[in-house]
Amino acid sequence: LAKTTQPISMDSYEGQEVNITCSHNNIATNDYITWYQQFPSQGPRFIIQGYKTKVTNEVASLFIPADRKSSTLSLPRVSLSDTAVYYCLVVTTGGYQKVTFGTGTKLQVIP
Amino acid sequence: DGGITQSPKYLFRKEGQNVTLSCEQNLNHDAMYWYRQDPGQGLRLIYYSQIVNDFQKGDIAEGYSVSREKKESFPLTVTSAQKNPTAFYLCASSIDPLEGNNEQFFGPGTRLTVL
Numbered sequence: 001l002a003k004t005t006q007p008i009s010m011d012s013y014e015g016q017e018v019n020i021t022c023s024h025n026n027i028a029t030n031d032y033i034t035w036y037q038q039f040p041s042q043g044p045r046f047i048i049q050g051y052k053t054k055v056t057n058e059v060a061s062l063f064i065p066a067d068r069k070s071s072t073l074s075l076p077r078v079s080l081s082d083t084a085v086y087y088c089l090v091v092t093t094g095g096y097q098k099v100t101f102g103t104g105t106k107l108q109v110i111p
Numbered sequence: 112d113g114g115i116t117q118s119p120k121y122l123f124r125k126e127g128q129n130v131t132l133s134c135e136q137n138l139n140h141d142a143m144y145w146y147r148q149d150p151g152q153g154l155r156l157i158y159y160s161q162i163v164n165d166f167q168k169g170d171i172a173e174g175y176s177v178s179r180e181k182k183e184s185f186p187l188t189v190t191s192a193q194k195n196p197t198a199f200y201l202c203a204s205s206i207d208p209l210e211g212n213n214e215q216f217f218g219p220g221t222r223l224t225v226l
Binding site: 034036041042043044045046049087091099100101102103104 | 146151152153154155156170199201203213214215216217218219220222
């Protein structure tokens with residue numbers, strides 16, 4: 001399983017763009033990069049998934065460089081409700097996708 | 112509405128007692144999972160099941176048992192052999208473990224406290 005490394009915590013003011021970077025040096029050819037969001041006392045919620053270059057949805061953007069050894073989750077104009085823990089996962093296709101949730105990045109949005 | 116339900120939300124048990132946590136999904140998903148989360152920590156995989164009547168141990172299976180007799184149900188039993196069972200337990204499901212887009216859908220969780 002490709003191991004991921006991301007910052008333990010980040011602070012941001014409301015209205016700013018937040019970028020959370022994740023490194024995954026051992027990512028394999030069949031691996032996808034997936035991000036989840038978790039609020040206290042709730043289950044994680046899928047945010048976005050990508051394989052290479054850029055993926056955008058209504059919630060976030062995911063930037064993946066050509067070597068795929070890192071990825072950046074971008075949250076535009078965060079609000080207080082974006083305060084949560086964000087997990088970066090590397091998921092393997094073509095078989096059971098046993099995934100590992102690390103400790104994630106705790107994002108605190110400040111008014 | 113489709114989704115995953117876990118019951119109860121809060122559960123208290125005396126030390127030495129076995130307890131079973133319920134997880135039901137009506138999403139018609141093949142795969143189901145159980146995770147444990149301790150305060151300030153990430154999720155750790157306990158057991159997973161790809162299809163009915165089949166399940167595999169995750170990273171921390173000792174002291175836990177599961178069954179998968181029906182596609183929609185994946186109950187977890189916390190046995191007295193589990194040394195420190197107090198934690199937040201999360202159940203999840205995904206469509207097809209062989210597909211690339213394997214988004215996991217999580218239930219609301221059960222917070223177990225052993226007194």
